[in-house]
Amino acid sequence: MKTAGSKPVGLVTAVAMMLLVAFAPTAGAAPRASLIEIEKEVMCPVCGTLLQLAESPQALREKAFIRRLIAEGKTEAQVKDALVAEYGEEVLALPQGSGFSLSAYVVPIVAFFAAAIALALGVLRWRRAGGDGGRGRPDPAGPKGDDAERLDADLARYDL
Amino acid sequence: MSVRSSIAVLAVVALVGLLVYGLVSKGSSRVAVGEQAPTTSLARLEGGGEGSLAQYRGRWVLVNFWASWCIPCKQEAPTLEAFQQRQGGPRFTVLGIDTRDLTDDGRAFARRYGLSYPQLRDGDGGAAHSYGTTGVPENFLVDPKGIVRWETPGPVDDKYLHEQVEPFLPKEKS
Numbered sequence: 637m638k639t640a641g642s643k644p645v646g647l648v649t650a651v652a653m654m655l656l657v658a659f660a661p662t663a664g665a666a667p668r669a670s671l672i673e674i675e676k677e678v679m680c681p682v683c684g685t686l687l688q689l690a691e692s693p694q695a696l697r698e699k700a701f702i703r704r705l706i707a708e709g710k711t712e713a714q715v716k717d718a719l720v721a722e723y724g725e726e727v728l729a730l731p732q733g734s735g736f737s738l739s740a741y742v743v744p745i746v747a748f749f750a751a752a753i754a755l756a757l758g759v760l761r762w763r764r765a766g767g768d769g770g771r772g773r774p775d776p777a778g779p780k781g782d783d784a785e786r787l788d789a790d791l792a793r794y795d796l
Numbered sequence: 797m798s799v800r801s802s803i804a805v806l807a808v809v810a811l812v813g814l815l816v817y818g819l820v821s822k823g824s825s826r827v828a829v830g831e832q833a834p835t836t837s838l839a840r841l842e843g844g845g846e847g848s849l850a851q852y853r854g855r856w857v858l859v860n861f862w863a864s865w866c867i868p869c870k871q872e873a874p875t876l877e878a879f880q881q882r883q884g885g886p887r888f889t890v891l892g893i894d895t896r897d898l899t900d901d902g903r904a905f906a907r908r909y910g911l912s913y914p915q916l917r918d919g920d921g922g923a924a925h926s927y928g929t930t931g932v933p934e935n936f937l938v939d940p941k942g943i944v945r946w947e948t949p950g951p952v953d954d955k956y957l958h959e960q961v962e963p964f965l966p967k968e969k970s
Contacts, residue, residue: 721919
């Protein structure tokens with residue numbers, strides 16, 4: 637005998653089951669490695685360029701090595717680990733997060749914040765100065781020296 | 797000079813300094829004749845464990861940088877093996893350093909050419925860098941005290957070894 641709330645509960649359960657079936661096979665599986673993707677992210681150590689751009693004998697050996705590992709079912713991370721074991725950390729195209737290479741990450745961040753602070757300070761000064769640095773505003777005390785004399789003379793001339 | 801100008805100049809100097817340091821730390825100078833040969837510790841190509849030029853102190857050593865993908869190295873390998881057979885012993889050895897190469901490829905190369913002299917593996921090219929090599933093959937003759945006595949970029953042949961290297965070695969087979 638069905639209860640009053642059984643229909644919505646059944647619907648939710650059915651949707652949940654469908655979602656589970658749909659995502660279950662891919663949830664645990666790592667994406668299949670591809671030479672095209674990996675060679676964009678690793679170096680040819682001898683050429684000093686991305687492997688993708690290299691066609692030297694060493695690069696061809698490296699590509700064959702990657703193909704072999706992919707054929708063995710290795711993931712992208714495992715392939716990269718194997719390359720690091722063979723050629724060292726420098727085979728990775730991304731700079732390392734230590735030593736001098738760290739500056740590749742730190743310098744752009746520091747430069748960005750320095751530029752942002754400089755811009756913010758500049759805008760603040762500009763706004764405090766009245767929007768145009770005070771250059772267009774008249775001096776509240778009026779003109780001085782020769783300017784004051786010339787103004788008085790002009791006013792006297794046009795005084796009606 | 798205002799404070800702002802000083803800060804700007806300092807920032808530019810720091811940036812240029814950083815770039816110069818980066819370039820200098822990446823570059824390397826070639827080990828010259830008369831200088832101490834680097835003795836970087838490296839993995840053995842076969843058999844596991846580590847080895848280094850320092851282990852051969854007291855012997856003349858012809859340090860040969862090679863790689864399995866290098867065509868001149870294929871031409872040079874039989875020459876070096878023949879030289880090792882003639883001259884190798886307690887006072888002299890060839891020491892191969894397989895650089896920027898895959899381990900399996902390096903091992904296959906050594907087997908294919910029947911290389912009997914000791915082989916080390918320099919996968920990341922660190923040892924080659926410390927010698928200041930610009931490619932493979934390159935050869936450095938190191939005396940029993942670890943001083944470089946002769947070096948040449950490029951492959952060597954029988955004539956070259958006979959004329960350039962043998963005069964340094966002890967007269968009787970060592």
